[in-house]
Every structure is written in structure tokens, then in C-alpha cells.
Amino acid sequence: MASSYLFQSPNFSTNPKLSSTPTTLKATPSFLSIKASSPSSSSSSSSSSNNTTTTTTTTSKGNSIRDEARRQNLTNPPQNQNFSAKYVPFNDDPANTESYSLDEIIYRSQSGGLLDVQHDFSALKEFPGSYWRALFDSRVGKTSWPYGSGVWSKKEWVLPEISSDDIVSAFEGNSNLFWAERFGKQFLEMNELWVKHCGISHTGSFKDLGMTVLVSQVNRLIKMNKPVVGVGCASTGDTSAALSAYCASAGIPSFVFLPANKISMAQLVQPIANGAYVLSIDTDFDGCMQLIREVTSELPIYLANSLNSLRLEGQKTAAIEILQQFDWEVPDWVIVPGGNLGNIYAFYKGFYMCKELGLVDKIPRLVCAQAANANPLYLYYKSGWKDFKAVKANRTFASAIQIGDPVSIDRAVYALKQSNGIVEEATEEELMDAMAQADSTGMFICPHTGVALSALMKLRKSGVIRQTDRTVVVSTAHGLKFTQSKIDYHSNNIKDMACRFANPPVSVKADFGSVMDVLKKYLSKTPKY
Numbered sequence: 370m371a372s373s374y375l376f377q378s379p380n381f382s383t384n385p386k387l388s389s390t391p392t393t394l395k396a397t398p399s400f401l402s403i404k405a406s407s408p409s410s411s412s413s414s415s416s417s418s419n420n421t422t423t424t425t426t427t428t429s430k431g432n433s434i435r436d437e438a439r440r441q442n443l444t445n446p447p448q449n450q451n452f453s454a455k456y457v458p459f460n461d462d463p464a465n466t467e468s469y470s471l472d473e474i475i476y477r478s479q480s481g482g483l484l485d486v487q488h489d490f491s492a493l494k495e496f497p498g499s500y501w502r503a504l505f506d507s508r509v510g511k512t513s514w515p516y517g518s519g520v521w522s523k524k525e526w527v528l529p530e531i532s533s534d535d536i537v538s539a540f541e542g543n544s545n546l547f548w549a550e551r552f553g554k555q556f557l558e559m560n561e562l563w564v565k566h567c568g569i570s571h572t573g574s575f576k577d578l579g580m581t582v583l584v585s586q587v588n589r590l591i592k593m594n595k596p597v598v599g600v601g602c603a604s605t606g607d608t609s610a611a612l613s614a615y616c617a618s619a620g621i622p623s624f625v626f627l628p629a630n631k632i633s634m635a636q637l638v639q640p641i642a643n644g645a646y647v648l649s650i651d652t653d654f655d656g657c658m659q660l661i662r663e664v665t666s667e668l669p670i671y672l673a674n675s676l677n678s679l680r681l682e683g684q685k686t687a688a689i690e691i692l693q694q695f696d697w698e699v700p701d702w703v704i705v706p707g708g709n710l711g712n713i714y715a716f717y718k719g720f721y722m723c724k725e726l727g728l729v730d731k732i733p734r735l736v737c738a739q740a741a742n743a744n745p746l747y748l749y750y751k752s753g754w755k756d757f758k759a760v761k762a763n764r765t766f767a768s769a770i771q772i773g774d775p776v777s778i779d780r781a782v783y784a785l786k787q788s789n790g791i792v793e794e795a796t797e798e799e800l801m802d803a804m805a806q807a808d809s810t811g812m813f814i815c816p817h818t819g820v821a822l823s824a825l826m827k828l829r830k831s832g833v834i835r836q837t838d839r840t841v842v843v844s845t846a847h848g849l850k851f852t853q854s855k856i857d858y859h860s861n862n863i864k865d866m867a868c869r870f871a872n873p874p875v876s877v878k879a880d881f882g883s884v885m886d887v888l889k890k891y892l893s894k895t896p897k898y
């Protein structure tokens with residue numbers, strides 16, 4: 370290893386106040402050797418792979434699913450050996466031959482532009498679309514390693530060359546495509562409204578999909594003795610939660626830069642609990658992003674934000690999953706809340722690959738929905754794509770998308786242009802009302818999904834999205850991460866907001882008469898079902 374550093378572990382006081390626990394800790398250069406691992410445990414079987422030893426848990430039958438995968442030679446099925454992928458400059462002149470192995474540590478092209486993971490389509494095209502559909506369908510709901518994961522069930526299209534032994538997975542993906550029957554009918558007069566619940570996931574957001582890929586590749590790099598001592602990110606909460614969980618699972622150190630007091634308590638506690646080295650920095654997300662870019666260019670800490678195109682390889686599988694869940698029928702619209710703007714491109718890429726490789730014959734139109742308080746893409750779109758300006762992102766209840774200078778702006782513009790897409794925005798009142806309305810129909814969504822639903826309501830009202838259009842709203846995080854925003858709303862405790870759908874609890878004395886009085890009053894006003 371070229372150079373390595375030992376970072377002091379977070380040293381929290383015994384009775385810490387959560388808001389003050391992440392502290393600025395000193396990094397002390399020293400030597401640290403990280404042992405790459407498979408998520409592993411103590412017992413019986415062990416094997417050698419490259420230069421490290423992997424120990425795996427045994428099942429009652431004596432074999433772990435990892436062992437079983439090796440035994441069945443699923444680790445590198447012979448038909449996969451022709452598939453490959455490499456980094457190329459994003460959306461560059463096809464005549465440019467610049468490319469890099471995925472085993473290189475590189476985030477930008479020679480010209481400073483974004484990179485993209487390019488798959489060898491000619492090898493993938495040797496198999497017809499029907500082959501891929503059948504293969505992917507055959508893996509859903511299974512426990513075979515690693516294909517039981519919604520991401521790794523598409524391994525050949527994600528990281529075709531990684532050994533299954535190196536994969537770090539929580540069997541993420543395969544998330545619910547929820548038929549939002551009541552919301553669709555009641556508020557939009559639509560029968561075909563679906564919510565892709567990417568937030569019902571291991572760490573409660575869609576970030577798990579990308580992070581399993583990135584951390585798996587890091588695990589491989591460490592096994593190859595590449596100079597990596599840990600993985601780092603700037604975060605509005607969800608990226609750091611996913612990063613710390615996957616790193617903890619693999620025994621790899623993680624470093625997270627959080628904007629102080631700008632993320633929810635539930636999100637803050639996730640990396641703390643998973644043992645990440647957490648820096649709470651007195652700036653906003655864009656400031657943290659700038660810092661992590663500088664730090665990762667100086668220290669052998671691998672960058673985990675979506676600037677790193679590996680992440681998008683995992684995230685794109687949510688798009689493939691949507692098609693799969695509709696039996697390979699293509700919806701008319703897919704609406705995605707946007708912040709750093711990697712995900713909108715990931716969705717485009719997933720749909721594009723399915724079309725290009727013959728699984729479907731078209732792609733849906735994409736909508737990217739932004740909070741009006743952090744809307745650089747929306748403003749760019751409204752200028753006719755003439756004038757991009759980063760903005761200072763203002764506070765929004767959709768705190769995970771409080772981003773003013775998105776790193777993937779070029780990817781987002783490309784995805785929207787290629788899909789005849791649209792950008793919409795939602796004010797604070799609109800997004801909070803939409804979240805409350807959705808919750809009142811049995812969902813429990815995050816404010817970002819409120820942004821996407823609010824965009825849908827506007828597009829329905831203007832007639833752009835029609836009553837019969839099959840529409841998928843991507844729900845990006847679990848509502849339980851954002852309970853404070855719901856508490857504020859339902860307590861009517863938000864300045865300058867009517868909170869029209871607030872449903873505050875009723876305080877009542879602990880006697881039968883008082884309880885009966887309030888119930889009778891309520892029932893006399895409530896419509897009968």
C-alpha cells in the first residue's frame with residue numbers, strides 16, 4: 370500500500386447529546402492495513418481469494434450462501450466471461466478513445482468532466498432481450514448469493530467482472546411498486562398511479578442501491594492492495610447512512626461530512642450507530658461536497674458521492690425493476706425528486722439499457738422534481754437550457770435535496786433531453802401538503818416524495834399528464850426518517866403555512882363522559898364510509 374492513515378475512532382461522551390456528538394477529530398497519519406472482507410463471521414469454513422482470507426458463516430446445513438454460490442460455480446458463470454465495463458468520459462465524442470479500468474481510482478476525465486460506466490453492448494447483445502428478461506425474472510425473490518439482491522440480480526449489467534466473493538450486499542432492491550389507488554383516485558382522478566418505494570430499504574433510502582456497488586468495488590480494490598484506507602462522502606443524510614452501513618458490514622472505515630444542523634436526527638444517528646467517523650461541519654451540503662473532493666484528492670479515501678459513476682450502476686437497477694414489475698410494459702411517466710442529480714440519470718440509464726438491449730421498445734418520459742428553495746435545475750430548464758447557475762440552496766423540509774450546485778447537472782440535462790423530460794418544482798407548502806395528503810391515504814412518505822407528488826399534481830392540473838397515463842412516482846426515502854417535519858405540520862407549527870391537512874391529536878380528560886363527548890362531536894361531522 371502506497372500510504373495509509375490511522376484515524377482516531379470517534380470518541381463520544383458517555384451521555385452525548387446527539388446534535389453535538391459528531392466532532393471535528395484530528396487525523397493522525399500512521400499505518401493502517403485494512404483487511405478486505407466478505408460480510409463474514411466466525412465459524413467454520415474459510416477460503417482464500419486473491420491475497421486475503423474470507424471466512425463465512427455456516428448455515429445449519431454447513432454451507433453459507435456464499436459457499437453455495439462458489440460450489441455451484443455461480444461466482445463466475447462461464448457465459449458471463451465476455452461481459453465487461455470501463456469508465457469513459459461522459460457523453461463525449463465517440464471518437465475519443467480515453468477510457469479507464471474500473472479498478473482505477475478515478476472520478477473525472479482528462480478534461481475534468483464527468484465519467485460514465487460503459488458496458489460492452491456488443492457482448493450483451495449476443496443474448497436477446499427475452500434471455501435477459503427471463504434471467505432477471507428467474508432471480509427475483511431468491512436467496513442465492515448474490516442474485517437475491519435486486520441490484521445483483523442484474524450483475525451482468527452492473528459490475529460484470531467483480532467476483533461474487535467480493536460483493537457486499539444486504540439483498541437491497543426488489544422494493545415495493547405500490548399501487549397508490551386511493552391517492553390516485555381521490556386527488557388526481559387517476560387509476561394508474563404507482564409509487565416505487567425505494568425508501569423501504571436496508572438504510573431507508575434508494576442510496577443502498579448504489580452503495581452496494583461502490584462498497585463492493587472498494588472491497589475488491591482493497592483486496593488488490595490499491596491505496597484505499599476508507600471511503601468518504603458529503604451527505605444530506607441518506608448517502609452517509611448507506612455508506613456507513615455497507616462499510617460497517619465489510620469492515621471498511623467510513624468518513625462522512627455532514628452539514629451541521631441541516632439533516633434529520635434519524636439520518637444523523639445512522640452513521641454514528643454504524644461507527645463512521647462523522648464530521649459535522651458548519652456549512653451547507655455544497656460546502657461539504659467541496660471539502661470531500663479536496664480531501665479525497667489528498668488522502669487515500671475513496672469518494673462515495675454520485676460524482677463517482679459506480680454508484681449510478683446500482684441506482685439504475687430501480688428503473689429495470691419497475692419495468693420488470695410491470696411485466697416489461699413501459700409506464701408513460703416516471704417522476705424522480707432531484708438534488709445532486711445522479712438519480713435522474715441513473716433512471717434514464719436503466720431504461721435506456723432495457724430499450725437498447727431489446728427488453729422493451731421505448732422509454733418513459735422523465736420528470737425531475739425540485740424543491741423551489743433549491744431549484745437550480747428547474748431554473749436552468751425554464752431558461753431553455755441556456756443559462757445554468759448554481760444557487761444558494763435555502764432551507765427546505767425536503768432537506769436531503771437542499772443542494773444548490775449539483776455535481777451531476779450534465780447527466781441530468783442529458784437524461785431529460787433524451788427522454789423528452791420535464792422539470793417541475795414545489796414550494797414548501799405544496800410539498801408538505803402533498804406529503805400529508807399521501808399519508809392520509811395510508812402511505813408514510815418523506816418530504817422529497819412530497820416534492821414529486823406535488824409535481825405530479827401540477828402536471829395533472831395542466832393536462833400534461835393525462836388521467837389514463839400510467840405514472841410512477843419514485844419515493845426516495847422512508848418517512849420515518851423525517852418525522853419532525855410531520856410533527857411540525859400536524860401541530861400547525863410552521864410559520865406562514867396553513868397546514869391544511871393537519872390532523873393534530875385531541876387532548877381529552879381521562880373520563881368516559883369526556884371521551885364520549887369528543888367522539889360524538891367528531892362522528893357527527895365525519896362523512897360516513
Ligand SMILES: Cc1ncc(COP(=O)(O)O)c(C=O)c1O
Nearest residue numbers: 707708709710711712769845846
Ligand atoms: C431522499 C432523497 N431524495 C432525493 C434525493 C435526490 O437524489 P439525487 O441527488 O441523485 O438527485 C436525495 C439525495 O440527493 C435523497 O436523499
Ligand SMILES: N[C@@H](CCOP(=O)(O)O)C(=O)O
Nearest residue numbers: 604605606607608674675709
Ligand atoms: N441526498 C444525498 C446528497 C448527496 O448525493 P449523492 O448521490 O451525490 O451522494 C445524500 O443523502 O447525501
